[in-house]
Amino acid sequence: MKCKECDANISPPKDSMEGEIITCTDCGASFELVKGSTGFELKPAQTVGEDWGQ
Ligand SMILES: [Zn+2]
Numbered sequence: 519m520k521c522k523e524c525d526a527n528i529s530p531p532k533d534s535m536e537g538e539i540i541t542c543t544d545c546g547a548s549f550e551l552v553k554g555s556t557g558f559e560l561k562p563a564q565t566v567g568e569d570w571g572q
Pocket of ligand 1: 521522523524525526542543544545546547
């Protein structure tokens, strides 16, 4: 699977579970592992501490 930020290849561990947070080693972006129809997909993870809407 590919990083949505920098297009680098990300290989999650074989024993990864849904909901796990994967961090791109290239750009440091964090993604949540979600199960799709063909396997795992990456969903941008919510980062805490930004955008509290104030
Ligand atoms: Zn990246």
